[in-house]
Amino acid sequence: MHSFFHEHRVLIETELKGFFAGKKNNLPYAGIWGPDLMDRFYSFAIQGKMIRGGLVILGYSLFRDHVPETVFKTAAAIEIIHSSLLIHDDIMDRDDLRRGKETFHVQYRDEWMKRQAPDPDHFGKSLAICAGDIGFFLAFDLLSELNIDHILRAKILALWSHELTTVGLAQMQDVSHIFFPNRVTQRDILELYRYKTARYTFSLPLATGALLAGQIEDVTGSFSRLGEQVGIIFQIKDDEIEFFGDSDSTGKSAGSDIREGKKTLFHLHLQKMLDASSSPSAEIQPSISDDERRFLERILGRVKITAADLSKLRQLVKRYGIREKIQHTINKLQQNAEKEISKLPVGEAKKRILTDILESSISRTY
Amino acid sequence: MHSFFHEHRVLIETELKGFFAGKKNNLPYAGIWGPDLMDRFYSFAIQGKMIRGGLVILGYSLFRDHVPETVFKTAAAIEIIHSSLLIHDDIMDRDDLRRGKETFHVQYRDEWMKRQAPDPDHFGKSLAICAGDIGFFLAFDLLSELNIDHILRAKILALWSHELTTVGLAQMQDVSHIFFPNRVTQRDILELYRYKTARYTFSLPLATGALLAGQIEDVTGSFSRLGEQVGIIFQIKDDEIEFFGDSDSTGKSAGSDIREGKKTLFHLHLQKMLDASSSPSAEIQPSISDDERRFLERILGRVKITAADLSKLRQLVKRYGIREKIQHTINKLQQNAEKEISKLPVGEAKKRILTDILESSISRTY
Numbered sequence: 060m061h062s063f064f065h066e067h068r069v070l071i072e073t074e075l076k077g078f079f080a081g082k083k084n085n086l087p088y089a090g091i092w093g094p095d096l097m098d099r100f101y102s103f104a105i106q107g108k109m110i111r112g113g114l115v116i117l118g119y120s121l122f123r124d125h126v127p128e129t130v131f132k133t134a135a136a137i138e139i140i141h142s143s144l145l146i147h148d149d150i151m152d153r154d155d156l157r158r159g160k161e162t163f164h165v166q167y168r169d170e171w172m173k174r175q176a177p178d179p180d181h182f183g184k185s186l187a188i189c190a191g192d193i194g195f196f197l198a199f200d201l202l203s204e205l206n207i208d209h210i211l212r213a214k215i216l217a218l219w220s221h222e223l224t225t226v227g228l229a230q231m232q233d234v235s236h237i238f239f240p241n242r243v244t245q246r247d248i249l250e251l252y253r254y255k256t257a258r259y260t261f262s263l264p265l266a267t268g269a270l271l272a273g274q275i276e277d278v279t280g281s282f283s284r285l286g287e288q289v290g291i292i293f294q295i296k297d298d299e300i301e302f303f304g305d306s307d308s309t310g311k312s313a314g315s316d317i318r319e320g321k322k323t324l325f326h327l328h329l330q331k332m333l334d335a336s337s338s339p340s341a342e343i344q345p346s347i348s349d350d351e352r353r354f355l356e357r358i359l360g361r362v363k364i365t366a367a368d369l370s371k372l373r374q375l376v377k378r379y380g381i382r383e384k385i386q387h388t389i390n391k392l393q394q395n396a397e398k399e400i401s402k403l404p405v406g407e408a409k410k411r412i413l414t415d416i417l418e419s420s421i422s423r424t425y
Numbered sequence: 426m427h428s429f430f431h432e433h434r435v436l437i438e439t440e441l442k443g444f445f446a447g448k449k450n451n452l453p454y455a456g457i458w459g460p461d462l463m464d465r466f467y468s469f470a471i472q473g474k475m476i477r478g479g480l481v482i483l484g485y486s487l488f489r490d491h492v493p494e495t496v497f498k499t500a501a502a503i504e505i506i507h508s509s510l511l512i513h514d515d516i517m518d519r520d521d522l523r524r525g526k527e528t529f530h531v532q533y534r535d536e537w538m539k540r541q542a543p544d545p546d547h548f549g550k551s552l553a554i555c556a557g558d559i560g561f562f563l564a565f566d567l568l569s570e571l572n573i574d575h576i577l578r579a580k581i582l583a584l585w586s587h588e589l590t591t592v593g594l595a596q597m598q599d600v601s602h603i604f605f606p607n608r609v610t611q612r613d614i615l616e617l618y619r620y621k622t623a624r625y626t627f628s629l630p631l632a633t634g635a636l637l638a639g640q641i642e643d644v645t646g647s648f649s650r651l652g653e654q655v656g657i658i659f660q661i662k663d664d665e666i667e668f669f670g671d672s673d674s675t676g677k678s679a680g681s682d683i684r685e686g687k688k689t690l691f692h693l694h695l696q697k698m699l700d701a702s703s704s705p706s707a708e709i710q711p712s713i714s715d716d717e718r719r720f721l722e723r724i725l726g727r728v729k730i731t732a733a734d735l736s737k738l739r740q741l742v743k744r745y746g747i748r749e750k751i752q753h754t755i756n757k758l759q760q761n762a763e764k765e766i767s768k769l770p771v772g773e774a775k776k777r778i779l780t781d782i783l784e785s786s787i788s789r790t791y
Binding site: 089182186231235 | 448452453454455456457458459462510513516517519547548550551552554555556557558559561562563565566568569570575576578579582583585586587589590591593594595596597598600601616617619620
């Protein structure tokens with residue numbers, strides 16, 4: 060990640076620490092889990108890369124030099140929302156690992172097992188659903204407490220609730236892609252990435268920062284388009300890291316996308332290769348061996364896959380130039396993003412930061 | 426329910442209809458499920474009793490005569506939030522029926538089964554988690570669109586996000602009560618009801634309506650206390666209806682609380698009776714038979730219970746005066762509520778509406 064994120068994450072962490080400690084000491088109803096959740100949520104939130112929070116700060120910094128505490132608080136709120144979305148996503152994707160630690164539903168499942176109570180799986184998921192919901196409410200609570208103009212607060216509320224609705228719908232699509240029999244196209248996949256990841260990860264925080272800096276909605280339009288290009292690249296790289304990484308370096312369960320049948324660009328190109336192998340008139344070269352065809356039929360039909368399967372799949376991706384095909388898609392997105400950056404109403408030094416972030420998104424390996 | 430709710434529900438319905446139709450035609454990303462969800466959510470939201478929405482209108486009407494459309498829109502937003510909470514609760518409580526129809530996760534599970542896809546249970550729950558999340562975001566979106574003063578919007582945002590955080594924590598407690606070995610007291614149960622149901626169902630909507638009517642926060646304090654008393658009664662009656670009703674009349678799965686081991690006042694008194702039967706020095710009279718003791722040990726230890734078990738349990742509750750004990754608790758809450766109503770800064774005619782609602786909450790049978 061770009062150094063801008065490293066430099067600012069400690070400031071977001073500080074806000075998160077203060078916020079959760081304040082809530083913990085001031086819960087109107089604590090129950091068994093209240094104080095524990097404030098600690099657990101804080102620990103989880105600060106383990107992320109804090110890209111979204113960092114982009115709020117960047118969106119502000121592009122227009123103003125001194126960054127006030129309110130901006131860091133807003134960044135913290137966005138990180139809380141993101142944590143909640145991950146807590147719910149991990150239930151849906153049946154992921155055990157996130158940010159190098161057990162996912163929330165697994166943490167709660169283990170709490171249940173310690174107490175030798177029945178149905179630990181169900182209990183773990185139930186408490187994780189609650190925890191995610193609470194995170195959303197806490198983030199809006201934090202927004203309500205920000206010391207900003209009320210008109211600005213209303214604009215941010217509109218932006219967030221609108222974009223998050225879309226993220227939710229894109230997540231439903233993503234969950235459903237897994238099993239729906241229709242073949243998806245590259246266009247479908249990139250469209251999903253645009254709404255599931257790109258707008259929410261890049262456009263929304265940049266626009267939020269710009270609004271806090273007193274910019275009117277005009278600029279948020281440019282940020283939207285820029286955010287979409289960079290964000291789609293980010294998601295494609297995320298898929299690549301997920302596909303090639305091991306859980307030690309990624310902090311996530313290895314091969315989860317393939318196991319869950321996610322329709323990534325890797326999946327798309329492998330599927331195309333398989334289709335071509337059974338239609339001799341197809342123009343795709345080189346064609347795969349019979350053994351490879353049978354292997355792909357089995358894996359892409361979504362079965363339990365072993366570590367050996369994953370390793371073989373990785374070799375296929377390398378051997379048949381799928382990485383290069385995906386790189387080609389990234390290059391086109393990068394060109395669009397560069398065009399958007401050049402048009403932004405900010406100085407050259409600020410544009411350089413954005414270009415650097417774009418480049419580090421493309422070269423990132425974790 | 427009181428006629429006030431009947432009279433106003435159609436106006437909330439109209440707002441919900443307009444809101445979801447508007448969203449459906451204007452989704453930036455629809456995906457497979459977007460338009461379907463807007464229809465599905467609308468159908469679900471309008472099947473409720475709309476008590477919370479009605480109380481927003483009442484909270485406003487206590488202070489002003491003409492109720493503007495903004496108040497109905499706010500009522501609609503609260504009903505959307507409530508629907509989302511129910512969608513998530515039904516996953517946790519494993520309920521198949523709600524408002525006389527299949528619960529969301531069951532609806533989506535069936536969609537999945539139609540497509541003969543694997544893991545319909547998991548898929549159904551995943552999509553229902555998304556649907557609930559989206560409902561929260563849509564409600565905040567509706568709040569952001571309200572044509573009200575921005576200071577007022579900020580106050581409502583603070584009120585809602587604060588109270589909903591508490592509802593989430595109380596829900597975690599409720600889920601955990603099921604299995605946690607510690608005995609709970611009547612005080613624990615009523616405290617949970619206060620935060621899980623009462624404040625959120627009565628205090629929050631009344632306070633929201635009062636804020637919309639231009640009242641300052643002082644009044645919301647009185648409304649909080651009143652809402653808590655009425656709301657706890659409401660929850661106790663809800664438990665009673667759940668315990669004695671059949672699914673045809675309640676629209677919910679029969680005996681769900683007992684099946685899920687929920688700690689209700691019924692559960693508490695049955696447990697007390699069981700404890701007394703094994704300690705001869707206890708003062709509780711009359712004591713139960715050995716057969717009844719063994720039966721209670723089995724049921725309260727939470728096993729699968731049959732319709733015959735439920736019927737026997739209902740007889741025990743009647744025979745040993747548990748309904749009367751619970752009525753005694755209700756009577757005390759009613760006295761407190763009447764005191765709060767008498768102190769409110771509104772005219773006698775308005776007080777009469779509140780007293781009527783209190784009384785109809787106590788006498789309600791569905």
